[in-house]
Amino acid sequence: MFRKRDEIDSTSRYHPPPRGGCRLGFGGPKVSDCNATFILASVAKSLGHDPAQLAINKESVRQSRRRHREASAQKIKASFVTDGPRGPLTIHCDGKILPALTGNENTDRLAVIVSGCGIMKLLGVPRIPNATGIAQANAVFQLINYWHLKDRIHFMCFDTTSSNTGGKAGACILLQQKLEKQLLWLACRHHMHELIVANVFSLLMGCSSGPTIKLFERFSQAWNHIDRSNPESSVNNQTVASILGPTGSLIQFFQQQLEQFKPRDDYKELLQLALIFLGGNSTDIHNNAAGAYHRVRWMAKIIYSLKIYLFRSQFRLTKTKLAGLQQFNSFTVKLYLKAWYTSM
Numbered sequence: 001m002f003r004k005r006d007e008i009d010s011t012s013r014y015h016p017p018p019r020g021g022c023r024l025g026f027g028g029p030k031v032s033d034c035n036a037t038f039i040l041a042s043v044a045k046s047l048g049h050d051p052a053q054l055a056i057n058k059e060s061v062r063q064s065r066r067r068h069r070e071a072s073a074q075k076i077k078a079s080f081v082t083d084g085p086r087g088p089l090t091i092h093c094d095g096k097i098l099p100a101l102t103g104n105e106n107t108d109r110l111a112v113i114v115s116g117c118g119i120m121k122l123l124g125v126p127r128i129p130n131a132t133g134i135a136q137a138n139a140v141f142q143l144i145n146y147w148h149l150k151d152r153i154h155f156m157c158f159d160t161t162s163s164n165t166g167g168k169a170g171a172c173i174l175l176q177q178k179l180e181k182q183l184l185w186l187a188c189r190h191h192m193h194e195l196i197v198a199n200v201f202s203l204l205m206g207c208s209s210g211p212t213i214k215l216f217e218r219f220s221q222a223w224n225h226i227d228r229s230n231p232e233s234s235v236n237n238q239t240v241a242s243i244l245g246p247t248g249s250l251i252q253f254f255q256q257q258l259e260q261f262k263p264r265d266d267y268k269e270l271l272q273l274a275l276i277f278l279g280g281n282s283t284d285i286h287n288n289a290a291g292a293y294h295r296v297r298w299m300a301k302i303i304y305s306l307k308i309y310l311f312r313s314q315f316r317l318t319k320t321k322l323a324g325l326q327q328f329n330s331f332t333v334k335l336y337l338k339a340w341y342t343s344m
Helices: 033-046 058-083 133-146 171-179 189-205 214-225 238-244 248-258 265-277 298-310 319-342
Strands: 089-099 106-116 119-124 153-158 184-187
Touching: 033 058, 089 133, 106 133, 119 133, 133 171, 153 171, 184 189, 189 298, 189 319, 214 298, 238 319, 248 265, 248 319, 265 298, 265 319, 298 319
Parallel strands: 089 153, 153 184
Antiparallel strands: 089 106, 106 119
16 A cells, blocks of 8 residues: 555656646545645554655655546546447537636636437546637547547537537537538527527517616515515416416426426426416425526526516516516416426
8 A cells, every 4th residue: 555665766757737637546636735645644654554664745645646547547538438339429518617626716618528329428527718619629629539439429419609609610610620520410409498588588578788687686686575475376367367278287297397306406496486377386385585687597587587476466566567577477387398398
């Protein structure tokens, strides 16, 4: 487990890990080399060894951790490339701004996954200089080459941002050029549905020039003064009832969806609000605090619209806004939500 000092190769050289790389090995992630040295020394002492006679220092720990990372990475790569199932694969990629592993700044990272033939494999989450199409295409292409998957990539799945779908500098076009072949495009249906609900909302509730929606901002400020124990459904509203028609199948669908696993809380909250809107059982429903309301959060449009309507007696609304909420909520509950929750 431990080596004597005279067993260390004096010619070995330390190669620092890539900037932003995660420190893994002794002690797990986010344990510095210095702290790992203290841990090893304490373990050695508890096992009856003399730490002074062992090669336990920051430099030896650093080198050992690096060798462990490289060996683990090569083993994972070899097992996937040689032993993994054969056949065509789909490349998935999505970028996020995340806190850097070192320092206090944020950095752009791109998660890249391949799927197909019964597998789902994370290729990497590289840091990219920016979120432009060329930066994303370069990062994806490098990972494809690293994993020797160039001949197996036949499809690509992506969101519908301009950095991906641009006709000249979009990541999809550039990646095809690098791979020297055409790929079947599988645009994310959730992002396509987002455009639909955004246009319906603007048509019924009006446009806004600012980054936030003033009605939602005002409701968020009034949230603490609202009695959340008594939401009002749309059962007794003739206008909504005439649009919805029979609601039994809708209530059954939302209840079935609630029984399935949802990766995010707002997916579940949206189903619960829809049930309350239709007059379903709300005994076990917890009304979450009003969250982000800026325009980028597309689901906020539906969640806020439902909440405002459910507590309409406690929140001041003009007749125009109330009529717009009735139509918008009826559209989302009757047509939109089923299409969104059943899309891949």
